[in-house]
Amino acid sequence: MVDSGLVGPAESAALDEAILEARLEGTVPSTLHFYVRSGPTISLGYFQKVDETVNTGECRKLGVTIVRRRSGGSSIFTDQGQLIYALVFKANELQHDREGCFRAVLSPLAEAISRLGVDARYRPMNDIEIGGRKVSGSAQLRVKDAVLIHGTVILDTDLEAMDRVLRSKVSQKPSERVTTIVREAGTNIDMSRLKAEVVKSLGSALSVDFEKAEMTPYEREAVEKLVADRYGRDEWNSKF
Numbered sequence: 001m002v003d004s005g006l007v008g009p010a011e012s013a014a015l016d017e018a019i020l021e022a023r024l025e026g027t028v029p030s031t032l033h034f035y036v037r038s039g040p041t042i043s044l045g046y047f048q049k050v051d052e053t054v055n056t057g058e059c060r061k062l063g064v065t066i067v068r069r070r071s072g073g074s075s076i077f078t079d080q081g082q083l084i085y086a087l088v089f090k091a092n093e094l095q096h097d098r099e100g101c102f103r104a105v106l107s108p109l110a111e112a113i114s115r116l117g118v119d120a121r122y123r124p125m126n127d128i129e130i131g132g133r134k135v136s137g138s139a140q141l142r143v144k145d146a147v148l149i150h151g152t153v154i155l156d157t158d159l160e161a162m163d164r165v166l167r168s169k170v171s172q173k174p175s176e177r178v179t180t181i182v183r184e185a186g187t188n189i190d191m192s193r194l195k196a197e198v199v200k201s202l203g204s205a206l207s208v209d210f211e212k213a214e215m216t217p218y219e220r221e222a223v224e225k226l227v228a229d230r231y232g233r234d235e236w237n238s239k240f
Contacts, residue, residue: 001199001210004035006080009065012037014226016086016150017070018219023088024146027218030089032202032210033150034195037078040064040158042165045073045139049240058164068237071139071150073126077166081157081180083194085109086150087202091142094206098140102126105149106138108205112197113153117185126151133179155194156182 004015012035022028042054042064050056053075054066064077078084087105094104102125110128113120113135120136123129128136138151159175166174182189203210215223230236 001032002034002213002215003195004033004215006038007035008038009041009067010227010231011223012041012084013043013067013069013231014223015215015219016088016148017226018215018222019086019088020141020143020146020148021222022216022219023090024143025218028216030093030208031087031213032199033086033088034198035084036080036082036191037084038080040077040079040161040165042066042075042077044068044075044237046070047072047240048075050238053167055165055167062161062165064161064165066237067231068239069139071141071148073137073139075166076137076152077157077162077174078152079157079161081155081182083153083155083191083198084150085153085198086148088146088148091145091147094147098142099125101147101149102138102140104205105202106136108201109136109153109198112194112201113181115197115201116181116189116194117187118181128153130179130181130184134177135179135181135184153194153198154178154180155189155191156180 019031106122110120110122118130120128120130126138127134136153141148163173163175199210
């Protein structure tokens, strides 16, 4: 288990992919990764078009960075109130198809969230909800026999900023379709407690004991290259 703490937008996108590359090459074991973005960020799904999903003018006003990830899914707003997790493993370790892998990871993740005093439910294919409102969304990327599942868990967040920077194709504002754990629990919850519950639930469900570790030199070198060649470049982040 690697906890990168606060990281910048470009680096955050590169970290998960670097771990995926390392697992593919067999230089690291399957890994649970945590981080929190150091500043407000929009994470674009790979195929999302910037002008259709993001209000770039509001992003400039609020200092919101835009970064495009390799996995699919919708564009999301993230800030320091959200935990971002990633689980990287070999496909034969779970022996499930795409939906089965989501279920194997997100069902215990919902249980972890529920232990914080809320009733969180897994909603196929890749969401977790509280009272019908989304509190976690995840995406999946497969490269050969390696799998990356990553997503956000909304502990607390700036919902007003979310509405200002994300464009919606439906009548509801983005904030009307999501909620936060803190709002639903009615009390402040420390990020470290959320992490501990996630580790406990995933470890039990997957029958593994997560050991704390640091990024390897291989992974750090991959992060630097990915930031320089991809995630730190406007050509990538604004490619559609």
